[in-house]
Amino acid sequence: MAAIEEIEILWITAGLGCDGDTIAMTGASNPAIEDVLAGTIPGLPKVRLYNPFLAYENGGEFMQHFHDVADGVSTTPFILVVEGSVPNEENKAEGYWAAFGQDPVTGEPITTCTWIDRLAPRAWAVVAAGTCATYGGIHAMDGNPTGCMGLADYLGKDFRSRALVPIVNIPGCPVQPDNFMDTLTYLLRQAAGSAPMIPLDESLRPQWLFGFTVHEGCDRGSFYEQADFAADYNSPRCQVKVGCWGPVVLCNVPKRGWMGGIGGCPNVGGICIGCTMPGYPDKFMPHMDEPPGAYMSTAAIATYGTMVRALRRFTQGSMDIEPEWRRPAGEVVASKTQGADDGRD
């Protein structure tokens, strides 16, 4: 496909959600949306963004471009970004769950599903931003009357855009800001002809962002290895016994931080509740209970970890004292070795 020099981003925030993904994205710095739109990043096409939260226009003036694209009046290539869970508009006799703008002729609301039906087949690529749009999220919890689902459940997992790109899922509740911009930038490079097809995993997530577990990037991992577990939320130690699902959840937030490299759930005291996973939230509830699998893994590591911690304290005690020849003659220094029982929780 020919290299694209100019592309639009049509961003629908009208799924069921909290609009937190748009807000989160504005905190990105790697790159910032401002830099992409200002054209300061070499090699990217010229980009125009249509997002109802960030637009100067509103009402019919803002909606006009969506109508033009859906009607084929505007033919500029575009990336469709969907934010929020996709409801099932077929599961009731009347009314609607989610809508975006009005039909200019009838004045009736246009459902979000109608927009997806009209725009997705025309899009150069389709992106689901945040856990609601990717897998349904909180709105798709068992018993929810909306019948909400993720975009790939709605369009079909085998959906391909005009450029033959699968749906790109960037989960997170909300999406990690730089994960979104990182992925968008990749797609823009692909559109410009300078990157191969975006590599996605089985759940349609970018492989380079979701290839490792939270645990594998967590600042507290060494406490886990030493079987040094927090008993409450006021501890710098491993939080697995107070509800952290990090060992099995695919997410790079502890490595990447939240904004500007700072934060990242378990690094700053928040247990991982698995928000990037297709099974979220039902399979991770009740939050704050010890995950069932943690009983076995922490029991298995208890003997090794406790012994290693004791040996390290012993070695640390001898290393934490100046060598004899650097001390005043005759000075006696008490051992600092604390052993296994160092009073920690």
Ligand code: SF4
């Ligand atoms: S806090 Fe969670 S992610 Fe971090 S080491 Fe403990 S179990 Fe792993």
Ligand code: SF4
């Ligand atoms: S660390 Fe866990 S709770 Fe935090 S963003 Fe990643 S998956 Fe969600």
